[in-house]
Amino acid sequence: MPSQQKPKDIVVVGAGIIGVSTAYFLSQHPTFDAKSTTITILDGSEVAAGASGKAGGLLALDWHGPPTASLAELSYGLHESLAKQYDGANKWGYRQLxxxxxxxxxxxxxxxxxxxxxxxxxxxxxxxxxxxxxxTSTTAQVHPRKFCHTLLSEAEKVGVQFKLGHVTAIKESAVEYEDESGNASSIPSDCTIVAAGPWTSTLIKAPIxxxxxxxxxxxxxxxxxxxxxxxxxxxxxxxxxxxxxxxxxxxxxxxxxxxxxxxxxxxxxxxxxxxxxxxxxxxxxxxxxxxxxxxxxxxxxxxxxPTVTRGSGGPLIGKITDNLYVAAGHSCWGICLGPGTGKVMSELIMDGKVQSADISYLNPQNLL
The missing domain is CATH 3.30.9.10 (D-Amino Acid Oxidase, subunit A, domain 2)
Known part of the structure; x- marks a missing residue:
């Protein structure tokens, strides 16, 4: 997919907070049009079935080193603004503490x-x-599973689809998976984002x-x-x-x-x-x-x-090839950095560059 061309079929592999946040912010991007672009989240289990449904949900503004400090500041603010927009205090237990x-x-x-x-x-x-x-100015909390379900619900209102399917292979123009019955299937994709947490390294070569x-x-x-x-x-x-x-x-x-x-x-x-x-x-x-x-x-x-075992130790966020991206390896900071990761991924895919945060340390091409 040439960098100036908007994708037609976007597939997000993984329905944890990183995948759901990425799909959500893609669907909210000013240039997104559900009539010309599809967004599908594929996961072999339910939404937030892994760490995104079982984490503590602590958010911290300023506990982060240089690789993720900018992303954390962005994400902390997004958590607050999303809570105000969608009544997060009642829907997913957002509160400062x-x-x-x-x-x-x-x-x-x-x-x-x-x-x-x-x-x-x-x-x-x-x-x-x-x-x-x-x-209360620098730390807060959410119930991560409830957050993921609410954010997906909002994304579905503008065309995002969630599909149960265990991904088996990522091809240049399609993602192959097993459906709920175990049958082999595939879905067209000219833009695939692997956000599968610790399962990422089973799909692409990644030190996670x-x-x-x-x-x-x-x-x-x-x-x-x-x-x-x-x-x-x-x-x-x-x-x-x-x-x-x-x-x-x-x-x-x-x-x-x-x-x-x-x-x-x-x-x-x-x-x-x-x-x-x-x-x-x-x-x-x-x-x-x-x-x-x-x-x-x-x-x-x-x-x-999911922990990145080389480099800065921070997550891998960015482009691998023209139609393949990764957003994974957030360790215990996935909930905190989730919305920010989704935001920068949406900018990278739709605009060709990231403007909201500095993620230069997290470029997967430095390690892959």
Whole structure:
């Protein structure tokens, strides 16, 4: 596809936040015309079946290094504007919040920390240090699965189509896939964007690995203040752990360390959950919070994070050939950088250049 020519058939491979955001911003581009251009999202599982449906959803404005700092600033602002445009506070739990580091020692703190008075759901007697990582000006949160579904719904209103299909090959003018019945099929494409997260490297040559992460949600009987906590805990057993805790409006999300024990399955819907790894997360936070201890686990889940193993370590975002693009490898920052990635991809495809952010460090041609 010559750079000055608008694509006729766009296929986005992957229905996570990167793929959905890309399709959405393509559909919102001033030159997009549904009568002359089709946009189809292909995924072998449901929308946000992987990390985009199971992540904590923390957004941070200024936690990013040079490769992604500009993109993060763009994306953080887009999260805020999309929430205002589509009532994100109610539809996907968007809210600004304070983010703290919390150091505990259940065996007995060496010193007593000053815990903000509004945080009344922690056991202050074991907390020995509290630090501010972000404020309501620099950190926020979303429920990622709800965000993805809402954004796709808005994109579908202007012609974007979602199709269930496990992609098997990407050709110059078509994308081949297996339909829900396992039958081989294909769809025309003169512009293919691979946004398949950790599955990207199964479709194109890309230095992206997969790390599994478990998480849980906890339903509490008492209200929990809007805070995100990054902990360093010394448990009663003497073990050192670092669970992350994100309080949502209707539940509390907890995640822990990743593992590479189980290889990446064929589809996101086939990810194996080790219940014991989820149960132990609850045991960790039970020592920090009486409110969480009295709560019940709502969901036990696992997903795979896509990590670029060479170069800056940041995601790969850009053109590979005239009709093939990639947007993948965001690691734990996929939710935060999702809208920004979709925006710059729409500019690159429709305008031939990116104007909203500096993504020069992330050019896939530097590594592929």
């Amino acid at each position: 304070d983010t703290l580091s919390v150091q505990t020692n259940t065996k007995g703190p060496r010193r007593k920390a000053m815990v903000p008075s509004e945080i009344d759901w922690l056991d202050n007697s074991i907390i020995e240090k509290v630090g501010v990582l972000g404020t 690995s997969a790390t599994r992460a478990h998480s849980i949600t906890i339903k509490t009987t008492e209200p929990v203040t809007p805070h995100a906590l990054f902990t360093e805990m010394t448990l009663k057993s003497g073990k050192h752990v670092s669970p992350e805790i994100y309080a949502r409006s209707d539940e509390v999300y907890v995640c822990g360390e990743g593992d590479e024990v189980e290889p990446l399955p064929r589809k996101a819907s086939q990810v194996k959950v080790v219940e014991s790894r989820c149960d132990i997360l609850k045991q960790y936070v039970d020592e920090l919070s009486p409110v969480l201890k009295n709560g019940e686990i709502g969901v036990k889940q696992a997903c795979y994070l």
